[in-house]
Amino acid sequence: MAEETTKSIKGAGTSFWRLKAGTDEATLTYADYLADTKWDRLANVKEITPGEITVEDEDDTYLDDAEAAWTKTTPGQKSAGDTTVVLAWKPGEALQQGLITDVDNDTVTIYRTKFPNGTVDAFRGYINSLGKAVTVKDKITRTVKFKQVGKPITAEQLLIDEAEAAAAGE
Secondary structure, three states: OOOOOOOOOOOOOOEEEEEOOOOOHHHOOHHHHHOOOOEEEEOOEEEEEOOOOEEEEEEOOOOOOOOOOOOOEEEEEEEOOEEEEEEEOOOOOHHHHHHHHHHHOOOOEEEEEEOOOOOEEEEEEEEEEEEEEOOOOOOOEEEEEEEEEEEEEOHHHHHHHHHHHHHOOO
């Protein structure tokens, strides 16, 4: 890792990446998520709002419960939510053109956010919103919203995987 991963860091230097076309997702290892070789970087990121993992509440209250006046819930289905990325709008840039192609082709692929300390969060997803913000004083930006599909790959989990692999001598 580039920096100590147990200390708080600022967001400057964070980048957003798309898995290179043709890369077999099934063969990715924890090291592949950390290295840049299988990823294409989207340039000039203004802002990233990562998806928020949520757990639905399932009602587990019954009329004949001893304390039926109190609701009782259990954890239900989980969702990784949506990730929003704001980029400087560059319509001639190949990767931004590729975003349009991804929308047209209903592409589901892996994206990752790489943080200044070298850790990453990654998720499978597809683009479910693509827009622009045009103002008088600021540069035009491209807003891309990704719907996350399935369980995300968090920096915390990748660090656990890395430690386990090191302990196993891999």
